[in-house]
Amino acid sequence: MTFRGRFFGFQSAAARLKAGVAVVPLVLLASCFQLREPEPAGAASDWLPPTQIDILLANFTTAVQTLNVVNYERTFAGPQYRFLPDPTAAGTATTLFTNWSVNEERDYLNGLRRRSAVTTQNQLTFSGRRDQFFTADSAEVSALYQLKIVQSDTAFRSTMLEGNIRLLVRRRNNEWKIASWRDQRTSSALSWTDLKKYFIRN
The missing domain is CATH 1.20.5 (Single alpha-helices involved in coiled-coils or other helix-helix interfaces)
Structure with missing residues (x-):
């Protein structure tokens, strides 16, 4: 060579x-x-910048109805968010809700989504809504809710949940977020607390 x-x-x-x-x-x-799993196909198209409380509630409602976990998480105000359960519905599981944060919101909704068909469309309606402003950037939204769910876990038999929802909402960087959520049972029907308690565990 x-x-x-x-x-x-x-x-x-x-x-x-x-x-x-x-x-x-x-x-x-x-x-x-x-x-990581890709975002749901409609994650971006279903979301609107929540520059008004009405838009925040519309994003929240759509995420609950379509079980869009990504957009559902986006409606909450990060680390400071807390959920306050209905005491009767919480029962002996009060410790479960002691530090309930956005992580638990995500986990419960994922549990519900796993037991729901891909094409499932839940129905969430609010009535008698009242907004009380504390400052220009904070308010409490109170309303009666009815949530109709369709899922496959036969151990959770209720399909219609009812109660009163009270949301403390705050605006930061011109976007409204849910800072806290208080649930209250208003009838003999199960409440949202019952739904969260079951599906975060199952």
Whole structure:
């Protein structure tokens, strides 16, 4: 083999070694990330910037009806959010709700979604709504709710939930979020607290 042939052979081997060394960090980098489920197809199209309380409630209602967990999470005000259950419905499970946050909201809705058909459309309606403003950026929204659910877990037999919902909403960076949610049973029907208590555990 001539000097020229050995030289080009050396160059080729060096190039292959360099390429191999470059690939190793990429493989290691890829292993640092976990794959996550893609957002639901309608996640972006169903969401409107909640610059008004009405839009926040519309986003919340649509997310509940379509079981869109991504958009559901977006309606809450992050770490400071808290859910206050109906005491009767909570029963002996009061500790379950002691530090109920956005994580628990997500987990309960995922539990409900796993037991619902892809094409399921729940129905949520509010009536007798009243808004009480404390400042320009905080208010309490109170209303009676009816939530009709369709799911496959036969151990949870109720299909219609009823009660009073009281949401403390706050505006930050011109977007309204739910800072706290108080649930109250108003009839012999099960309430939203019952739904959350069951589906976060099952």
